[in-house]
Amino acid sequence: MTRLPLQAVLFDMDGTLVDTERLWWEAVEQVAGRALTEADQPEVLGRPVEHTAAWLAAATGTVAANLADALHREFAGRVRTGIVPRPGALDLLDALAREGVPTALVTASPRAVADTVLAALGASRFAVSVTADDTEHTKPAPDPYLAACRALGVDPATCVAVEDTQTGVTSAEAAGCAVLAVPSLAPIEAAPGRTVLASLEDVTPARLRALLPYELCVMSWNLWYGGTKVRDHRTKQLKVITETGVDVVGLQETYGTAAQELADALGWHHHRAGENLGIISRHPITARFGDPDVGFYGAAGVRIRVGAATEVDIWTTHLDCEPYGPYESAFDGLPADELIAHEDVRLEQLRDTLGRIDDTVPVVLVGDFNSPSHQDWPDVEWPVTKAAAEAGFSDSYREAHPDPVREPGLTWSPVHTEHEDGSGRPEPQDRIDFVLHRGLGVLDSRTYVSGRPRPWPDVEDNEWPSDHAAVITTFSLGSGAEPV
Numbered sequence: 001m002t003r004l005p006l007q008a009v010l011f012d013m014d015g016t017l018v019d020t021e022r023l024w025w026e027a028v029e030q031v032a033g034r035a036l037t038e039a040d041q042p043e044v045l046g047r048p049v050e051h052t053a054a055w056l057a058a059a060t061g062t063v064a065a066n067l068a069d070a071l072h073r074e075f076a077g078r079v080r081t082g083i084v085p086r087p088g089a090l091d092l093l094d095a096l097a098r099e100g101v102p103t104a105l106v107t108a109s110p111r112a113v114a115d116t117v118l119a120a121l122g123a124s125r126f127a128v129s130v131t132a133d134d135t136e137h138t139k140p141a142p143d144p145y146l147a148a149c150r151a152l153g154v155d156p157a158t159c160v161a162v163e164d165t166q167t168g169v170t171s172a173e174a175a176g177c178a179v180l181a182v183p184s185l186a187p188i189e190a191a192p193g194r195t196v197l198a199s200l201e202d203v204t205p206a207r208l209r210a211l212l213p214y215e216l217c218v219m220s221w222n223l224w225y226g227g228t229k230v231r232d233h234r235t236k237q238l239k240v241i242t243e244t245g246v247d248v249v250g251l252q253e254t255y256g257t258a259a260q261e262l263a264d265a266l267g268w269h270h271h272r273a274g275e276n277l278g279i280i281s282r283h284p285i286t287a288r289f290g291d292p293d294v295g296f297y298g299a300a301g302v303r304i305r306v307g308a309a310t311e312v313d314i315w316t317t318h319l320d321c322e323p324y325g326p327y328e329s330a331f332d333g334l335p336a337d338e339l340i341a342h343e344d345v346r347l348e349q350l351r352d353t354l355g356r357i358d359d360t361v362p363v364v365l366v367g368d369f370n371s372p373s374h375q376d377w378p379d380v381e382w383p384v385t386k387a388a389a390e391a392g393f394s395d396s397y398r399e400a401h402p403d404p405v406r407e408p409g410l411t412w413s414p415v416h417t418e419h420e421d422g423s424g425r426p427e428p429q430d431r432i433d434f435v436l437h438r439g440l441g442v443l444d445s446r447t448y449v450s451g452r453p454r455p456w457p458d459v460e461d462n463e464w465p466s467d468h469a470a471v472i473t474t475f476s477l478g479s480g481a482e483p484v
Contacts, residue, residue: 002247004212004443004476006205007158009096010148010177011126013107014046015164015184017093018117019084020075020109021045025185027074031067032056041186046139046167048108048132049075076113083120086182088200093125099205104128104148106161108139108168128152140167145175157443157476160208162200169194176441178211214306214477215443216283218314219246220366220435222468226255230465234258237465238265240450241280244472248304250316250366251278273300277316286311290356299353303361310477312440317353317367319346319384325371326428329380331419336380343383346371350384354391362439364475365393368468372430376404385434393436396473400445404431411469414449415456433471441476448472 015021028044029036036044043055053068060067096103105126107114111133118129128151135143149156161172164184172179173193180203181188181196190196195211197203219241227233241249241262251259259278263270269285272278274294279285279302289301299317306312323342328334334342346369357363371384375398385395401407411433419425435445448470451463459467 002215003209004158004215006101006160006209006212007154008102008104008127008149008152009208010104010106010145010159010161010172011089011093012046012161012163012165012168013105013114013117014109015086016162016168016182017086017089017105017121019086019184020079020082020117021164021184023078023082024075027071027078028052028056030074031070032060038186042167045184045186046108046163046165048138049110050132072110072112075109076116079113079116083117085121086184086200088203090121092200092203092205093121095205097125101205102127102152102154104130104152106130106144106148106172108132108144139171140174142171142174142176145172145177149175149177155443157441158212160211164188178213180208180211213441214310215474216248216306216312216440216477217244217246217472217474218364218366218435219244219249219448219470219472220252220316220368220433221249221470222252222318222368222433222466223254223258224466224468225253226258227465228255229459229467230462231460233465234261234265236450236463237262240448240465240470241266243450244448244470246472247283248279248281248314248364250314250364251280252276252316252318252368254278269304271300271302274298276318279314279316281314289313289315289358297349299349299356299367301357306477311361312477313358313361313363315353315357315363315365315367317350317365317369319349319367319369319371321370325380325382326430330428331425339380340383343371346384347387350387354388359392359438362477363437364440364473365436365438366434366471368433370432372432373398373404373434376408376431388436392438394438394442396435396437396442396475397431397445397447397471399442400473409447409471411447411471413467414464414469415453415459415462415467417455420456433468435471435473437473437475443474443476445471445473 049071053064057064111131114131130144130148132138137143156176159177161177162180163169179194256275259270259272263280270280276296277300283304285302287303301315373385374382397409409431410429416427453462453464
């Protein structure tokens with residue numbers, strides 16, 4: 001069971017690292033000429049100067065620019081004389097530095113104020129700083145946190161943001177970060193992906209790592225008659241699975257016993273359905289779905305448990321191979337409407353599968369669809385993948401690689417360069433194997449072929465024991481973190 005690595009920690013400034021939220025509150029009271037109340041908090045806490053100035057201007061009829069200038073002066077004066085680090089803040093920054101975890105300052109305050117605070121804290125403590133002056137939109141928009149992640153070269157999903165206001169929490173969560181909230185003046189509710197603590201005292205890098213989500217790496221792999229076209233195929237299959245580090249494999253063309261044999265060799269769990277389909281998982285299988293005696297074409301599913309309580313459904317499907325659209329297009333010149341009309345069998349098979357899938361938990365649907373994607377062909381709305389999209393499934397490879405021209409992601413075929421009929425015609429290359437999902441976050445997706453496969457028929461000594469490329473997607477799951 002693997003968590004995402006902690007690549008960076010992103011700190012809000014006011015009220016999180018330094019006790020300036022109180023100073024900002026006092027500055028707004030001074031400019032407003034009255035005591036603020038709880039009802040004023042949404043317009044003051046975590047807000048940039050310009051927002052609060054516009055709010056005051058609407059209430060008082062004063063020019064917003066003049067109010068913004070006054071707020072800047074009042075707040076900056078208090079910051080210069082009243083910066084106090086929040087309890088545990090400096091200790092946590094130093095601990096992260098010792099472990100080589102980069103940090104960023106992400107604030108809705110202007111650059112002038114942030115630089116004053118950075119000078120007091122030590123600017124060298126932070127690899128990056130992002131202020132209200134550095135992005136078009138500031139908090140609660142995700143822009144500041146996204147900008148910090150870009151500057152650090154990290155994925156937001158691998159970062160923890162530390163915040164003290166709901167406005168900042170909204171910004172960090174919209175960017176895709178896990179959040180540690182340490183409220184200063186207003187309470188913040190705990191939520192999935194969000195942990196709330198009273199202070200930063202006793203927070204360590206290890207505790208921050210525990211806030212990150214688990215990752216789940218899923219492979220779709222057509223074994224090509226169980227791999228029997230290649231010598232020592234089972235050893236080569238095991239090598240692929242171990243070297244790629246995948247957690248779950250949805251298999252097609254298992255040739256009866258492949259799922260069990262692979263799982264037994266790996267010490268994993270498995271589900272076999274008929275002579276063609278199987279799923280192997282390093283995580284426990286808690287339920288099995290579909291017809292256990294499914295034919296050569298069809299679908300099978302399992303529910304796996306990751307960690308103490310996170311459940312994910314995994315389905316594998318193999319759709320009929322005839323008629324094959326890319327052949328009808330390349331060899332017969334059929335127009336789009338006829339190609340689409342010939343997808344009826346596969347479309348019905350997929351719809352039957354979609355009708356069996358539970359919608360109460362996240363789900364991954366993998367398989368050899370024997371059909372291209374409507375996202376890849378500009379002139380053909382291939383109905384099988386389109387039906388999956390209409391059912392709420394996203395194509396993980398296209399999420400990670402949205403340009404089909406630059407990154408086509410071909411899966412058919414690494415060993416068939418010429419058509420098998422001996423005519424010498426080039427084999428149409430296409431993407432017909434998929435890892436689809438509903439309710440998960442995609443961290444990465446790729447196709448995979450090991451070695452340099454020799455083309456058919458000289459394949460028996462290939463390192464790669466299949467005629468399809470595999471598709472591997474890494475997903476982000478819930479953190480399942482223990483209370484900290």
